[in-house]
Amino acid sequence: MHSKSKFMQISTSAEVILHIVFLLITFLCLVPLWAVVAISLSDDEAMRQVGYRLIPVKFSAKSYDFVLGQGIAIARAYGITIFVTAVGTLLCVAVVSMYAYVLFRKDFKYRKFFTFFGFFTMLINAGLVPWYIVCVNVLHLKNTIFALIFPYVMNMWYVLIFRTYLSMSLPDSIIESAKIDGAGEFTIFFKIVIPLVKPGLATIALFAAIMYWNDWWLPFMLIEKEELYNLQYLMYRVQQKIQYLAEIASKLAMNPSIPPDIPAESSRMAMAVLGMGPIVLAYPFFQRYFVKGLTIGAIKG
Numbered sequence: 001m002h003s004k005s006k007f008m009q010i011s012t013s014a015e016v017i018l019h020i021v022f023l024l025i026t027f028l029c030l031v032p033l034w035a036v037v038a039i040s041l042s043d044d045e046a047m048r049q050v051g052y053r054l055i056p057v058k059f060s061a062k063s064y065d066f067v068l069g070q071g072i073a074i075a076r077a078y079g080i081t082i083f084v085t086a087v088g089t090l091l092c093v094a095v096v097s098m099y100a101y102v103l104f105r106k107d108f109k110y111r112k113f114f115t116f117f118g119f120f121t122m123l124i125n126a127g128l129v130p131w132y133i134v135c136v137n138v139l140h141l142k143n144t145i146f147a148l149i150f151p152y153v154m155n156m157w158y159v160l161i162f163r164t165y166l167s168m169s170l171p172d173s174i175i176e177s178a179k180i181d182g183a184g185e186f187t188i189f190f191k192i193v194i195p196l197v198k199p200g201l202a203t204i205a206l207f208a209a210i211m212y213w214n215d216w217w218l219p220f221m222l223i224e225k226e227e228l229y230n231l232q233y234l235m236y237r238v239q240q241k242i243q244y245l246a247e248i249a250s251k252l253a254m255n256p257s258i259p260p261d262i263p264a265e266s267s268r269m270a271m272a273v274l275g276m277g278p279i280v281l282a283y284p285f286f287q288r289y290f291v292k293g294l295t296i297g298a299i300k301g
Contacts (some may be wrong), residue, residue, distance in 0.1 A: 040064070040269035047265055063266035066242070067274065073226070073234060074274075080145070081231040085212040088149040092208040093201055095153050100162035101189060106172070118156045135222060147222035148230060152211060158204050165200035166193075206283070214275075235271040242267050 035054055043060035050057050068074060102108055103115050141147035178188045219233035
């Protein structure tokens with residue numbers, strides 16, 4: 001026992017090297033984020049003269065004034081995005097976990113059929129036009145809040161991930177014991193399986209939350225009412241507005257060499273900061289489960 005613990009010890013020099021490597025990796029990950037924040041607080045005219053800098057040559061909050069000048073629209077878009085992310089993540093986790101659990105159960109009669117049915121949809125899809133017709137004419141999702149939720153509720157890739165997690169972390173004997181004790185299927189799933197697979201659920205929840213939070217495609221395709229724009233699509237529209245105003249100002253300028261007084265570059269980064277802030281702050285709450293959910297089964301005890 002003593003020799004085993006001695007073997008597993010890391011030398012001081014190796015520990016120092018590991019710390020240096022991880023600090024370097026952390027620095028490389030943080031630099032782009034810092035660059036985005038620095039550019040968003042920079043003056044556009046100064047950036048045109050000296051280029052991008054990690055420390056702004058001339059501080060300016062004009063970009064945030066421009067973006068936040070949308071006022072009520074920004075607040076409403078935040079509310080819609082938070083609602084869609086919360087409800088969509090809960091529904092996605094519920095559907096994915098139940099579908100994966102069914103595929104995990106070896107005693108389920110139609111297990112192979114539903115596995116093939118789900119996997120087939122990953123390889124082949126009907127295309128954009130049939131998808132749009134189904135969403136608009138069959139499901140009547142256009143210009144409704146449900147258009148931002150339902151199309152992403154089922155994700156077969158998440159199902160495969162969660163099924164693999166179940167097969168690596170949930171022994172069949174637990175389910176068999178529960179059935180012998182007289183527990184029903186819903187009791188087994190909600191009271192026995194769910195508490196044992198929280199890391200896997202947290203991993204799927206984080207994937208789904210990021211997908212819903214960053215989505216701009218669904219409102220682009222299915223939403224025409226401005227009051228239903230989510231944050232990412234509103235940012236996309238604001239960016240289009242900035243580019244349009246910059247082009248108009250440039251054409252109307254008496255001297256083409258004088259840049260228009262519109263914070264085009266810094267506003268783009270300001271929108272990135274506003275868009276990524278909440279989801280970045282939410283990640284630490286999932287981190288403990290997220291790491292465990294991804295690494296389960298990688299090492300056998």
